[in-house]
Amino acid sequence: MNVKVVVRGKVRGAVLCAQKPVNFLGGIDKKTGRVRDEKHDLFGKFIGNKILVFPNGIGSSVGAYTIYSLKYNQSAPLAIVCLKADITTASGCAISNIPLVVAEKKDYESLKDGQEILVDAIEGKIL
């Protein structure tokens, strides 16, 4: 599928899909990458070393630092695929060199948990 590139890079990994938007600050533990928001559908899961798929980021502007901290603590996602790239996620990924792409709705919905994909955020493709 073709995707829009927001932050460049190329990486292969397993998909982890979130149904709900993510508030990185408070929602994700910045050291371990564990989802700590009890009301989130990924509660208890770890987002590190996965291709994280979620609709968009919400909430605090400091969430960008959470993304940077995840990278620093080696608990960051390998890449992020979203439906709408918000400013917090885009800037957090830009500073942390985490590839970020935006997918069309029908492509986005075809991504399944555990699926191995290659995110080519240079050519703008997911294979």
Next chain:
Amino acid sequence: MELTREEESTLDGKHGETLALAYRILVAIGEATDADKLVPVEWAHLSGVNYNTIGDAGEEFLSRLSKDAKFKIKTTVNPMGFDSDSVSKFHLDEEFVAKQQSIKKSYVKMGAIPSFSCIPYEIFELPKNGTQVSFAESNAAIYANSVSALKTNKESAFSALASALTGKSPYSDLREEENRKPNLTIRMKTEPADELTYGLLGYFAGKQAGSSVAISGTKGLDRRSCKSLCAGMGTSGSCGMFTLGEEEGEKMDFDYKEMARVKDELNTSESGDIITLGSPQLGLEEISDLVAKLKGRSFRKQCMIFCPRAIQGQIRNLGYDKELARAGGEILYDCCTCLTPLVDKENIDAVVTNSVKGAYYLKASNDVDVSLKSLHQIIEEETK
């Protein structure tokens, strides 16, 4: 996004790694929001000051950055983790205090005004209507767009930082007049029209709305309620602006059922061990009102009152500090309910607050329960 030749060469590193990094952030946001160019902004307000939120990664990053970076425009900063004047009373570990001081030093070294406030719109003189600014801190961005007649996107800590370093931001979303018109109206059908109801309404609206939302049926929307509305809205979603009155397009009711649903989500306790007032921080007007409400009364338990340092002089001149101390209230400057390490789950099980934003982060980040009460209820039930 089109860059000028000068911007292009800065992105390529001609003017150093710091500015190249700032432009990389601007380009990513530009791509994310479909901007076609960068525009000048006059004022950046930064979040990412509290060591509790940015951690070692943030502290080290800012320390490195401050070696050669200088802010290009007026730059103000969000609250930090504690009030230096009273921090010794709170038994924070030394490392926290040292790392927080390092963060403060880095921002000041780069040229930030040490405001440590989440209400820049209330304590600084505002530029003329329509001026482009770059406000991280979600309540401040929403307030700036909706009340202060300024233009900003709901910036992130890094996007506002990139604006501070370059004086620019991508021209997109709420910076463009045509995107500011809401296509969803939320009809307020609830009473009482106090700050708690507005906070809950904001939290509901933030979940439903895109970039901008209309709110109809409001009454008694004073500054306190307005700040509460902005803070609630900024917490739950990506919405960066509201207008008042009905607009064309979709309509949605905020009725008692919806209000109860939001309150159930955030209110996790019947009572609390301490009270916190201020998220957003209280301005002089709210302090003056609080002093009047506390005449002849005193708090039954510890009450922390969070304010910007900018109003400390006026608070003292007017004798409000003595009045609040008499009533058992403790004023804390430079910090805020949200994400303060001063509320620690080791010593505190639950907090009483009128802040919907505070409630969300107290639970999500500090892991303490919250009893949501309006200021009116707090005065009735938590003072004698």
